[in-house]
Amino acid sequence: MKIQRFARAFRSRLAALAIGVATASLSLLAAGPAAAQDKPIKIGLTTDLTGIAAAYARSQVNGVQLAVDQINASGGLLGRKLEVLVRDSQLKPDLGTSHTRDLITRENVDFLIGPDGSAVGMTVSAVAKQYKKVVMMTIPNSPRITTETFHPYVFTVVPSGVMEARAMAAAIGPGNKRIAFIGGDYEAAHQGLKYFKDWLAKVNPSAEIVSEAWPKLGEPDYSSYITSLMSSKPDVIFSYLWGADLIGFVKQGKPYGVFTKTKVASLVFLDDLKALGDEMPDGVIAQMRAPFFALTGDRMTKFTEQFRAKYNDYPADWAIMGYEGMQILAQAIKSANSLESDAIVKAVEQVKYDGLRGPISFRALDHQGTVGSYIGTVAKSDKYPFKILTNVKTISAESIWPSEAEITAARAAVK
Incomplete structure (x- = not known):
């Protein structure tokens, strides 16, 4: 009799335990998609916050962050907020490598943007290639990035050297x-x-x-x-x-x-x-590269007002290029409806972005953005507390970028 009572009690406890486990499993399954949705889309930014280019890097970070803040205020992307993770490479290529690798392997960033110096840019691009992460260059302009060391995951919104x-x-x-x-x-x-x-x-x-x-x-x-x-x-x-x-x-x-x-x-x-x-x-x-005072249009005017309201400063070239680079990535993510790298590559290749410097798209051959160069004459300004460029002329990207034959030859030379 005692054995039967013990057996009935054991079966009851076992059944209760099974129900508990099943309930917990269902809860975890239900929470899984929601938890994934709660995780931010991470943008890794390795840049040179220490050294002679520190001011450029800070301006770059501010431009990227302003874009992210505006995107998040509009609801984010794919139902998720964006987050920028910044690392200081100190103009040292080895730190560019280690920081970028850490951002990918430990922080699990989804995309890369920046950096500052071209030497660091080369190392960031190499790591991006290794891990198949899309990287948007917003300051480095070594021609090697789009020729000798080019790979499908690198894009640039900077006129090359x-x-x-x-x-x-x-x-x-x-x-x-x-x-x-x-x-x-x-x-x-x-x-x-x-x-x-x-x-x-x-x-x-x-x-x-x-x-x-x-x-x-x-x-x-x-x-x-x-x-x-x-x-x-x-x-x-x-x-x-x-x-x-x-x-x-x-x-x-x-x-x-x-x-x-x-x-x-x-x-x-x-x-x-x-x-x-x-x-x-x-x-x-x-x-x-991007003189805010010479760029016309409502978009540029509004951006300058927003930048000054947030940072109490005028937007330098670096801020403008950082902002545009981040907005282009966002447009590609939205278009692809995905965070998968190859899907984003295809989306960026098809982007037609109405930027602060005008329309920007990318040449499939080298992922060079259609961004020109601005040349003018320095003169005193009654509007700003510093001198500006007057009689500014835009030299279009298409009139000065390397031809297909030149790029092919540069790539063949290093094989």
Whole structure:
């Protein structure tokens, strides 16, 4: 009798346990899709928040974050919010590799955006290729990204170094026969001069480079370089300096009459215009990637207002390109209705984005965005507390990007 009572009790407990397990399992199954929906779509951003390009990186992060905030305020994507995870690569390629790999393998990011320096950009692209993650380049512009090391998962909304050099040659080549050059002694500047020379030979075969100066990055004393440039009696000096190096050259060049005795053409960014203020010489032929003050239309006006309201600052080139890159990714995710990399690649390839710089699409051959280069003349502004570019002309991407034959040859050379 006792054995029978024990058996009945055991069967009752076993049945109760089975019901409990089944109920828990059903609860977990029901919660699974909901839990997945609660997880944010993660965007990994490895950039250089430490070092000489830190201001550029901070502006880039702000542009990406503003886009994410607006997307989330509109309901997110695929029923989920977006989250940006930022890592500081400190302009060090090895950190670019390790941080990007960590973002993918440990943080499980869905996409990558950024970074800042081209050397770091190359490593981020390599990791993206390894893990088949879509990466949208918003500052790096090494031509190698879209030629020698190209892969299907990399896209760029930045005019490449080839495109910028060709745009400058088209702007200053005609009408100037004697051209002097100064650029930091690093790969991008050396490449820039090469591409400039190649295009110069087409736009003005009679022009020549009469002097080259190669100060190290961070050079504190430009006096010897300035005297060498001026002694060559150039019609125009082409500067490939930027940031603190450009600021140092401008300040030290003034007493030598650099900006009154000859013409000067240079890469210029909003950060430089703000830092120099009234010390920025009028008349400099300046090249920019996304000058907010020269970009017209309601979208640009509204974006500038929103950016200033959030960050109490004007949007630099980096913020504009970061914002557009993130919005393009969002448009592709929505179009593909998926987070799967190959689906997003196809969607981005078909994107026609109405951007702040105008319509942007991507060439299938190299995933280069249809973004041009802006060249104007520095002048004082009554509207802004810094000098701006006037008489700005847009050099279209299609007129300066490498041809299919050039890209094919560049890729074949490294095989």
